[in-house]
Amino acid sequence: MSYKAISGIGEFGLIDKIASLAEPTLSAIPELLTGIGDDCAVFQPSPKLLQVATTDMLADQVHFDLLTTPLKHLGSKAISVNVSDICAMNALPRYALISLAIPASFSVAMVEELYQGMSHAAKEYGLAIAGGDTSSSRSGLVISVSMIGEVSPEQLTYRSGAKQGELICITGSLGGAAAGLKLLMREKEIMLNHLENNESYSRNMMADLQEYSKAIQQQLLPLARIDIVRFFHAHGIRPSAMIDISDGLSSDLQHLCRRSKIGAMIHEGRIPVHGSTRQIADELQDDALTWALTGGEDYQLLFTIPKEEYPTISDNKEIAVIGETTDKEEGVQISDIYGMKIDLSSIRGFDHFGS
Amino acid sequence: MSYKAISGIGEFGLIDKIASLAEPTLSAIPELLTGIGDDCAVFQPSPKLLQVATTDMLADQVHFDLLTTPLKHLGSKAISVNVSDICAMNALPRYALISLAIPASFSVAMVEELYQGMSHAAKEYGLAIAGGDTSSSRSGLVISVSMIGEVSPEQLTYRSGAKQGELICITGSLGGAAAGLKLLMREKEIMLNHLENNESYSRNMMADLQEYSKAIQQQLLPLARIDIVRFFHAHGIRPSAMIDISDGLSSDLQHLCRRSKIGAMIHEGRIPVHGSTRQIADELQDDALTWALTGGEDYQLLFTIPKEEYPTISDNKEIAVIGETTDKEEGVQISDIYGMKIDLSSIRGFDHFGS
Numbered sequence: 001m002s003y004k005a006i007s008g009i010g011e012f013g014l015i016d017k018i019a020s021l022a023e024p025t026l027s028a029i030p031e032l033l034t035g036i037g038d039d040c041a042v043f044q045p046s047p048k049l050l051q052v053a054t055t056d057m058l059a060d061q062v063h064f065d066l067l068t069t070p071l072k073h074l075g076s077k078a079i080s081v082n083v084s085d086i087c088a089m090n091a092l093p094r095y096a097l098i099s100l101a102i103p104a105s106f107s108v109a110m111v112e113e114l115y116q117g118m119s120h121a122a123k124e125y126g127l128a129i130a131g132g133d134t135s136s137s138r139s140g141l142v143i144s145v146s147m148i149g150e151v152s153p154e155q156l157t158y159r160s161g162a163k164q165g166e167l168i169c170i171t172g173s174l175g176g177a178a179a180g181l182k183l184l185m186r187e188k189e190i191m192l193n194h195l196e197n198n199e200s201y202s203r204n205m206m207a208d209l210q211e212y213s214k215a216i217q218q219q220l221l222p223l224a225r226i227d228i229v230r231f232f233h234a235h236g237i238r239p240s241a242m243i244d245i246s247d248g249l250s251s252d253l254q255h256l257c258r259r260s261k262i263g264a265m266i267h268e269g270r271i272p273v274h275g276s277t278r279q280i281a282d283e284l285q286d287d288a289l290t291w292a293l294t295g296g297e298d299y300q301l302l303f304t305i306p307k308e309e310y311p312t313i314s315d316n317k318e319i320a321v322i323g324e325t326t327d328k329e330e331g332v333q334i335s336d337i338y339g340m341k342i343d344l345s346s347i348r349g350f351d352h353f354g355s
Numbered sequence: 356m357s358y359k360a361i362s363g364i365g366e367f368g369l370i371d372k373i374a375s376l377a378e379p380t381l382s383a384i385p386e387l388l389t390g391i392g393d394d395c396a397v398f399q400p401s402p403k404l405l406q407v408a409t410t411d412m413l414a415d416q417v418h419f420d421l422l423t424t425p426l427k428h429l430g431s432k433a434i435s436v437n438v439s440d441i442c443a444m445n446a447l448p449r450y451a452l453i454s455l456a457i458p459a460s461f462s463v464a465m466v467e468e469l470y471q472g473m474s475h476a477a478k479e480y481g482l483a484i485a486g487g488d489t490s491s492s493r494s495g496l497v498i499s500v501s502m503i504g505e506v507s508p509e510q511l512t513y514r515s516g517a518k519q520g521e522l523i524c525i526t527g528s529l530g531g532a533a534a535g536l537k538l539l540m541r542e543k544e545i546m547l548n549h550l551e552n553n554e555s556y557s558r559n560m561m562a563d564l565q566e567y568s569k570a571i572q573q574q575l576l577p578l579a580r581i582d583i584v585r586f587f588h589a590h591g592i593r594p595s596a597m598i599d600i601s602d603g604l605s606s607d608l609q610h611l612c613r614r615s616k617i618g619a620m621i622h623e624g625r626i627p628v629h630g631s632t633r634q635i636a637d638e639l640q641d642d643a644l645t646w647a648l649t650g651g652e653d654y655q656l657l658f659t660i661p662k663e664e665y666p667t668i669s670d671n672k673e674i675a676v677i678g679e680t681t682d683k684e685e686g687v688q689i690s691d692i693y694g695m696k697i698d699l700s701s702i703r704g705f706d707h708f709g710s
Contacts, residue, residue, distance in 0.1 A: 033405070037614070038514050039443035039598060040407035040504070045400035050388070052395035053485065055501055057454040061493035088394035099412040099499045130408065138416040139494025144454045146410055146501035149395070159393050243394060259392070 004108040014111065014134060021115040022122075022129035029128040032095055041130035043095060049150040054085035060103075060140025067191070068184040071110055073220040074143070075117025081246065082147040083125050083224035084299040088244040089158070090229055091151035095130040096122065099144040101137035114143075125226055155238055162241035162260035162304040168323040169239075169313065171225050171300045174249055175281075175288055176274030178295025180219030182284055183212055214275045222299045228318065237312050239303035248294040250347045252302055254332050260304075263330035264344075266323030269337050274298070293334070293347050359463040369466065369489060376470040377477075377484035384483040387450055396485035398450060404505040409440035415458075415495025422546070423539040426465055428575040429498070430472025436601065437502040438480050438579035439654040443599040444513070445584055446506035450485040451477065454499040456492035469498075480581055510593055517596035517615035517659040523678040524594075524668065526580050526655045529604055530636075530643055531629030533650025535574030537639055538567055569630045577654045583673065592667050594658035603649040605702045607657055609687050615659075618685035619699075621678030624692050629653070648689070648702050 006014055019036040026035050034042040045051060058064060058078050066074075079096065086093045098118060102111060122129050127147070194200065224244075232238065243256045249271070257264050273292050281288035304325055305313065313319050323334075332344045361369055374391040381390050389397040400406060413419060413433050421429075434451065441448045453473065457466060477484050482502070542564070549555065564571065579599075587593065598611045604626070612619050628647050636643035659680055660668065668674050678689075687699045 034513070039440040040409040040446070042444070042511065043406040043408060045404075045406055047402065049400075051398040051400055051406075053398060053450070053452055053501075053503065054395040055452040055454050055486065055488050055499070057456055057488050057490055057497070057499060059456045059490060059492055059497070062456070062491055085394040089397070091395070095408070097408055097410040097501050099410050099501075101412055101414045101417070101497060131410065133410050133412050133499075135412055135414060136417055137414055142412070142414070142456060142497050142499075144410070144412060144488075144497075144499035144501075146408075146452050146454075146499075148408065148503070156397065158389070 006102065006106060006108055006111065009108060011134065014108070017108065017112060018115055018132070018134065021112065021119050025119055025122040025127065025129045028123065028126045029094055032128045032130055035128065035130045036132070041095065041097065043130070043148070046150055048152065050153055050156055052086055052089045052091045052149045052151060053146065054082055055144065055146040056081045056085065057142065057144040059142045065188065066141070068188050069220060071113040072117035072120070075114040076121040076221055078143045078145050079118050079121035079125065080222050080224045080299065082145045083127070083226060084244040084246065086147055086149035087224050087226055087229045088242050088301060089149065089151060090155050090232060090238060090242060091149035092226070092229060093125055093127040093147055093149045095128045096145055096147045097130060098132035100132070100134050101142040102134060103137045103139070103141055106141070125224065155233065157239050157242045157303070159241050159243050159256045159259040162256060162262050162325050164262050164325050164327055166240055166304040166306050166325045167310060167321050168253070168264055168266055168302070168304055168325060169319050169321050170245070170249070170272070170302050171228050171318050172298070173272040173274040174245065174298045174300060175277040175292035175295055176215045176218035177222060177297035178291035179212070179274065179277040179280040180215040180217070182286065183216060183280060184219065186284070212276055212280055215277060215280055218274060219297065222297060224299055225301045228301055231316060235312055237305070237309070239305050242301055242303035245298050245300045245302050246296055248296040249302065250293040250344045254344060256302060257332050261328050263326035263328050264323060264332045265326050265330070266334050268334055270320060270322045272320050290347070361457065361461060361463055361466065364463060366489065369463070372463065372467060373470055373487070373489065376467065376474050380474055380477040380482065380484045383478065383481045384449055387483045387485055390483065390485045391487070396450065396452065398485070398503070401505055403507065405508055405511055407441055407444045407446045407504045407506060408501065409437055410499065410501040411436045411440065412497065412499040414497045420543065421496070423543050424575060426468040427472035427475070430469040431476040431576055433498045433500050434473050434476035434480065435577050435579045435654065437500045438482070438581060439599040439601065441502055441504035442579050442581055442584045443597050443656060444504065444506060445510050445587055445593060445597060446504035447581070447584060448480055448482040448502055448504045450483045450503050452485060452501045453487035455487070455489050456497040457489060458492045458494070458496055461496070480579065510588065512594050512597045512658070514596055514598050514611050514614040517611060517617050517680050519617055519680055519682055521595055521659045521661050521680045522665060522676050523608070523619055523621055523657070523659055523680060524674050524676050525600070525604070525627070525657050526583050526673050527653070528627035528629040529600065529653045529655060530632040530647035530650055531570045531573035532577060532652035533646035534567070534629065534632040534635040535570040535572070537641065538564060538571060538635060539574065541639070567631055567635055570632060570635055573629060574652065577652060579654055580656045583656055586671060590667055592660070592664070594660050597656055597658035600653050600655045600657050601651055603651040604657065605648040605699045609699060611657060611659070612687050616683050618681035618683050619678060619687045620681050620685070621689050623689055625675060625677040627675050645702070
């Protein structure tokens with residue numbers, strides 16, 4: 001792979017390359033009448049469906065570190081985190097707009113890798129990459145994705161619909177993304193130390209990470225739970241409230257409860273912790289439950305359903321009941337394995353501007 | 356105005372502030388069922404209308420310089436450049452999603468100023484600020500706006516519909532934004548020289564810029580030509596092709612011609628040059644026509660109409676006919692005031708990755 005600077009093909013050459021990488025995603029959405037190439041993308045909304053719209057920005061050194069993040073994975077993740085927001089409305093994604101601020105150090109091949117990851121993910125989720133904007137960046141890479149989805153009014157699910165006395169459920173397992181991040185940060189530290197001391201660093205030194213590959217994958221290549229939304233639609237299930245877990249179970253459960261004006265009681269013993277997360281936490285002398293509650297980036301779905309609807313989800317092994325909604329006055333609590341109740345507002349998720 | 360760090364109110368405190376600034380924009384669009392506060396915004400598309408979607412990113416040191424750009428103006432411009440893309444489809448804007456990457460040096464008041472500018476512009480254009488994302492930035496401010504508009508299939512205008520032998524028209528005048536930028540850059544240079552030499556620099560030194568305030572305003576506070584789209588709709592006018600002038604007349608006319616598979620001949624003498632642009636160019640020993648052709652950021656509309664439709668636009672003083680479309684083989688040309696023909700492909704607009 002020879003180095004080719006973006007200046008060698010220019011802005012419009014780059015846009016042509018991007019358009020050709022986005023092209024294979026278009027056939028999934030025949031309602032997209034025009035993709036990249038005009039001032040706007042043009043879309044024919046489906047009659048009787050509502051539209052949902054979200055945007056998420058990923059910035060170098062804040063959301064990712066290119067030392068530990070393959071560009072294809074990063075492209076895929078930028079799509080997945082937006083799909084996750086669409087899924088949290090019980091909706092399905094239709095099209096995305098992608099803005100990139102690209103550092104001067106980037107080659108054409110690097111932008112292509114990033115877009116290959118986006119295009120691959122878009123195809124998996126069945127959405128079209130419909131347009132975007134590229135500019136140079138005087139600092140790090142910034143990726144901003146906006147995404148449009150559709151849902152029938154009967155299926156649309158807000159954060160605000162939960163009632164007292166319902167079941168609180170989550171999909172998949174938690175803590176893996178945080179565990180993966182901690183491992184990658186440790187590895188980066190080791191690598192930088194080697195470089196500082198002029199010692200050689202070979203990829204083979206990472207071989208012992210093999211057993212933790214699922215946690216690292218959960219961090220680098222999270223998947224949105226579109227399978228769960230499809231399961232809901234196939235079985236006519238509409239959660240009373242739903243949110244995706246991006247900031248961490250603790251923080252996101254509090255968001256849902258605040259919007260629904262309810263309290264919650266969840267049980268430590270029922271929270272599914274991701275694969276080798278406990279083992280990694282032991283190794284790093286950290287706490288797996290804290291990662292599961294506050295680590296964030298697991299992109300699972302947290303939802304509530306009335307108790308009488310439990311049979312509709314009981315067969316799905318990807319869904320676990322972790323507690324019940326309560327009266328607002330009781331707050332949002334977790335009971336530990338000894339039955340002790342702890343207020344979740346004392347356990348905080350990631351705050352971008354926290355001191 | 357006392358300094359309050361964003362860390363003092365946290366990410367969710369900041370989101371609450373942003374939501375309250377976006378709130379006054381919501382009433383313009385009753386079809387927006389949910390704005391900021393859930394995983395997605397929810398919108399009820401108008402029956403029988405098509406949707407158009409665009410995104411534009413503004414990055415510090417690439418698209419703006421905070422030394423010469425008031426934050427309110429910057430917020431307004433971030434909205435206007437997207438509205439301009441919507442207008443170029445002959446569509447009207449409905450809602451916007453706004454992502455910000457905010458440097459640690461920013462105070463709460465600075466984010467508020469930025470949002471006040473966005474909110475003010477949104478109200479002027481009649482669109483709703485429906486959602487967004489905020490994160491910290493390890494480098495400069497990055498603003499990414501995505502915008503959704505609507506248009507009937509009968510009014511939708513692409514870049515690609517122009518035919519040979521039609522009139523080429525532009526709105527307003529060109530070159531002002533480039534002239535304004537040059538003045539601001541000169542002023543910044545003077546200011547930095549004063550600082551380097553420990554000399555005092557007072558705002559009064561800028562007093563002589565008063566006479567050039569319209570050019571500076573065109574750079575800092577451009578307005579999208581939504582008035583022209585409303586004029587088209589009111590008079591049942593549908594241009595055969597349209598594009599907004601963001602890269603410069605030369606570059607954008609070439610885009611339109613390439614997509615329409617035609618050539619063009621425009622006339623130097625007919626290009627409306629903005630206010631004091633010639634005077635500023637003389638003062639800075641530069642060329643006003645070059646600015647008009649390649650300066651970009653004027654956000655005027657460039658469109659084509661069949662000759663027989665000329666009477667429908669002839670009374671509008673904001674529209675000038677600058678030439679005619681020709682056969683593709685003739686290329687895209689400008690004839691100067693002596694009748695000499697110059698190929699516009701030799702006169703290039705801004706390329707983000709140009710060497």
